[in-house]
Amino acid sequence: MAWTWKSKQLSEMWGPSAPDILCKDTLTNSWVLIENQLEKTDHIHLGQLMTYAAGLDAVTIVWVAAEIREEHRAALDWLNQITDETFNFFALEIVANRRFARSTKV
Helix, strand or coil: CCEEECCCCHHHHHCCCCCCEEEEECCCCEEEEEEEEEEECCHHHHHHHHHHHHHHCCCEEEEEEEECCHHHHHHHHHHHHHCCCCCEEEEEECCCCCCCCCCCCC
């Protein structure tokens, strides 16, 4: 998919709570909603995803988290099963590795 960032003041749309990232799919002109979570997934963020998606008519929903809990993976799998091919639900689990270089003093 080719996405472009949609510059929009999200706080004006949603008040104190707003989607983390909102894009437009340039091929379909549909909304792409991306929600970031620094820890493992929770029910609150799942509810936010559904609320934002419904309010925006988003068809691609991406949940990025440090750990995707099995019940949330199952919920997204279920949503992919019961919706037509227009809708896509993704969960991305991010793992960061940090290497430390040791220096030797001469």
